[in-house]
Amino acid sequence: MRFWTIEGATAALPEVAAKVIRLRELVQAARTNAGGNGAQPSGNGHGPTNSGSTEVQSILSALTDQGIIVRDPERGLIDFPAVAPDGRTYLLCWLDGEASITWWHWPEDGFAGRTPLTEPPE
Numbered sequence: 001m002r003f004w005t006i007e008g009a010t011a012a013l014p015e016v017a018a019k020v021i022r023l024r025e026l027v028q029a030a031r032t033n034a035g036g037n038g039a040q041p042s043g044n045g046h047g048p049t050n051s052g053s054t055e056v057q058s059i060l061s062a063l064t065d066q067g068i069i070v071r072d073p074e075r076g077l078i079d080f081p082a083v084a085p086d087g088r089t090y091l092l093c094w095l096d097g098e099a100s101i102t103w104w105h106w107p108e109d110g111f112a113g114r115t116p117l118t119e120p121p122e
Contacts, residue, residue, distance in 0.1 A: 002067025004080040006117065009092050009101050016068060020076045020096050023059045027073045030056070077111065084121035092117075 063070055069079040069091070076096025082104070084090050093103040093114055104121060105113040
């Protein structure tokens, strides 16, 4: 597992954000197509197929290969694993539309436990 610093995650954010934005576009297009615009079921329980499914998998792989956790592709919610001074893992949290990474949370607390980086983990 890769661990990020706030500096490293911030530096990567422009490239990562572009991928997340594209991922959201593809997920939205798949939802629209699933609504009756000609998408064909995949037959394997993974929903309809479309020309963007390969690109979705490519983007997801690129993000996870960087150690980024994609929580909600539709909303653009991702986490960057990080290590607190006491050695405990926490998550730097970013949601598409936010100007920068300004939130973190413990893994067990999820999005509801987001805490501003002005109150860093100890």
